[in-house]
Amino acid sequence: MVDIAGAGRTGRPTLAVVGATGAVGAVMLQILSQHADVWGDIRLIASPRSAGRKLTVRGEEVEVVALTEEAFDGVDVAMFDVPDEVSAQWAPVAAAKGVVVVDNSGAFRMDPDVPLVVPEVNPHAVRMRPRGIVANPNCTTLSMIVALGALHAEFGLRELVVSSYQAVSGAGRDGVETLRRQLSLVAGTELGTNPGDVRRAVGDDTGPFPEPVALNVVPWAGSLRDDGWSSEEMKVRDESRKILGLPQLPVAVTCVRVPVITTHSLTVHARFEGEVTVEGAREILATAPGVVLFDNPAAGEFPTPADVVGTDPTWVGRVRRALDDPTALELFVCGDNLRKGAALNTAQIAELVAAEFA
Amino acid sequence: MVDIAGAGRTGRPTLAVVGATGAVGAVMLQILSQHADVWGDIRLIASPRSAGRKLTVRGEEVEVVALTEEAFDGVDVAMFDVPDEVSAQWAPVAAAKGVVVVDNSGAFRMDPDVPLVVPEVNPHAVRMRPRGIVANPNCTTLSMIVALGALHAEFGLRELVVSSYQAVSGAGRDGVETLRRQLSLVAGTELGTNPGDVRRAVGDDTGPFPEPVALNVVPWAGSLRDDGWSSEEMKVRDESRKILGLPQLPVAVTCVRVPVITTHSLTVHARFEGEVTVEGAREILATAPGVVLFDNPAAGEFPTPADVVGTDPTWVGRVRRALDDPTALELFVCGDNLRKGAALNTAQIAELVAAEFA
Structure with a gap:
């Protein structure tokens, strides 16, 4: 059984968030809870080891489901934030089922048949997506x-x-945890003034x-x-x-x-x-x-x-x-x-696509 | 009485270090102790509030003397690392007494009558010093x-x-102490992820x-x-x-x-x-x-x-x-x-000048 949030928002497109449990995924759920609500159901998808976890989006608890072909049943738009190789494998699977994929990996960005979209800069490019995939740029x-x-x-x-x-x-x-650990090692010390002292401490x-x-x-x-x-x-x-x-x-x-x-x-x-x-x-x-x-x-x-x-x-x-x-x-x-550099722009692209369903 | 290190090194030029007690001054004394010794006496000069302190250079304790016109008596070359306004006032005083001033402030760098010297790049410029002053570039x-x-x-x-x-x-x-204090405030915390949280902590x-x-x-x-x-x-x-x-x-x-x-x-x-x-x-x-x-x-x-x-x-x-x-x-x-960016290049310029005394 697939747990779905937002039952009753009929007529609006169904969204899937793939990679819901990652650092960017967490920000995506925040943004979905803050933005004007254009979505019907929202489905949360992650790796099998995260399946069964419950996350909050739009004030409702939603159970995370494992990434499978069936997880995309009934989905209109899917935002992917997963490693390149996972996107490379699964975005075409979702697209083949008619899902419009908005992908935040590096797998498709330079594909000439995949538009690379920043809604403030080139919003119209989102409609030219012969593969059913739209790419989100790198955070930098x-x-x-x-x-x-x-x-x-x-x-x-x-x-x-x-x-x-x-x-x-x-x-x-x-990356965050590494810097936090290293800061705890160097704070309160005289490190940083002698050759190699930070390296030795770390x-x-x-x-x-x-x-x-x-x-x-x-x-x-x-x-x-x-x-x-x-x-x-x-x-x-x-x-x-x-x-x-x-x-x-x-x-x-x-x-x-x-x-x-x-x-x-x-x-x-x-x-x-x-x-x-x-x-x-x-x-x-x-x-x-x-x-x-x-x-x-x-x-x-x-x-x-x-x-x-x-x-x-x-x-x-x-x-x-x-x-x-x-x-x-x-x-x-x-x-x-994590916001405009990843989750926010992905959500903005997905919202451009959602407008096509109106 | 002026305390002088290196008595017995007769025939070699006398060096003064003006601003000996600062962050760059400390590195200057290190470098003078490490480099081939081209200097006769070395005199340490600082603001009146530091006069009387004893610092070690070339393995010898030297008493710091206050910055006065007389402090430059018998000095051949003076390295200045003091604020711009102190250099602007005192470098011409020393130069008028025949001292060659190597100045690490911003006071003279763009003066057309003061060469700005990096020994690896434009060593010959050191000889063209109509004001008796040679400038050391900014650390950046x-x-x-x-x-x-x-x-x-x-x-x-x-x-x-x-x-x-x-x-x-x-x-x-x-600057160093400020970063050290701030690091102690942020280490072991979750700061840096919410708007303004670092600013509030600091x-x-x-x-x-x-x-x-x-x-x-x-x-x-x-x-x-x-x-x-x-x-x-x-x-x-x-x-x-x-x-x-x-x-x-x-x-x-x-x-x-x-x-x-x-x-x-x-x-x-x-x-x-x-x-x-x-x-x-x-x-x-x-x-x-x-x-x-x-x-x-x-x-x-x-x-x-x-x-x-x-x-x-x-x-x-x-x-x-x-x-x-x-x-x-x-x-x-x-x-x-602090080294090539300040003390080392100043010392290298002074050594170029010292060679003229050989």
Whole structure:
């Protein structure tokens, strides 16, 4: 028997959340409980070892069911937040049953038959989904792309140079727990002033990271790709190009992990087709949906992860024109990597699809 | 009476260390004790409230004397590490007495009559000092410039886009103590996952920083300059141009503070006159004096502050050619901001001057 929440919401599409018990899944359930309710039933799906657990969504307890083909019976839209290989196997299974899959893994993002959608930037792309699958971008791309999309629409983007300051929750619960453990080892000590002292204190307890992340920054995220690039860096480049519809855009990226729990930050050097002004950029950012302009250094106002965590928008500060290039802007951007960076954008895409059922 | 160490080293120049009791001063004394000894007497000078303290240099106890005009009697070379306004007042006083001043403040760096010297990059500039003052660059500039100087000499630099990951000791002992206090507040907690929770825990205890720095990154260093730029960002641009002898070089910079005790890191996007190869860049970096190439991501090798702290060289990793521009390289660079970033480079400049006395 499949436990279903929301009986009585007839006529509305049925949603499945696949990967409901993960770090992003937990935020998804929060968001589903907070957003205007467009869904009929909501079914929670996870790995067999999580089946039977009860989770709360929209104020109701729902029992988690195991991921099987039958779990998709009667489902209209499914949001997947599971590892790449699980999505690669199961998203086509669901799609073959007529379910529209919104997938937050890396499995389909660069598939030319799968749109990669950010509702504030390219909402119409959601309808062009020959495989029945819509992809959600990587959290690092998502933490900046809404702001860049707004500026691109006005000024025409020509080049991006991006550096990330990525939070540990981008590596999941294990990333968060690893930083917490390491912080307990270094707090109240004099560590961080002698060669290798942090490494010796942390030992092999580096969790999902290649180096200690407490009192450190680590210029690596993801796996090794060609020519020394990391998979995370390639994602930011390739996904930005696809979302913005600029397949030739030059994008240079370096991804760096920092000891922050949640919220990715990025510095952005963006060059445009012609001359830009700070005033023009600020006007666009101040009115763009999904963007908060928080930029008054004289009053100590610029976004930091400590203030942005738990919020939905992309926060932008430190807006400056390049001193030596009137066509370029410098920005500092923060976005909650679990909300807009993952669960929120996935939910927004699913809501775009739900509107088709109206 | 002035207490002087090293009596008997006659014929060698006399050195004064002004600001001997500060964070950088402590590292200066270490370095003077470790380097080949080119100095005769070494005199330690500080503010009147520190006069009478005894510090160890070259294995000998030396009493600190107060900063007065007489303190420079018989001194040949003086290394200053004091606030800008103290240097602005006292460096000309010492220079008027014939002392060659090597100054680590921001007071003279952009003075056209004061050379700004990095011994690996522009050693000859040290002799052109009409005011008798030589300036030491800012720690952020110094953390990358040796590597960039080597690449520039071969390839010809055309543009820089730089983002910093700056350690708290760049803001002095107060910066370090502030992070230590904040770490004790956040360790063992669940802070960092809800909006404003770190800020509430830290309260007003943000020390020299405008925001909490534990579990956070803060896109601000220095004071507000024109058009939203920070003084630290302007220093990196202006000083890089002066040291490299490229007064028109486009340099875009965003400076960000991170919860690291010591060692500044930077991501660098560097565009050159013509096509570059990773192999060529690696060969230059592997043999450049003062540079360590540590770049093998397949083996988990890239520099991080935890390993670089306490060492002298500029460490370079993540060397990649831009995917969309064969004339550009991406680098991740780390340098100890208290050693090469301050005390070491100052000592190296002073040693260049000492050689003139031989």
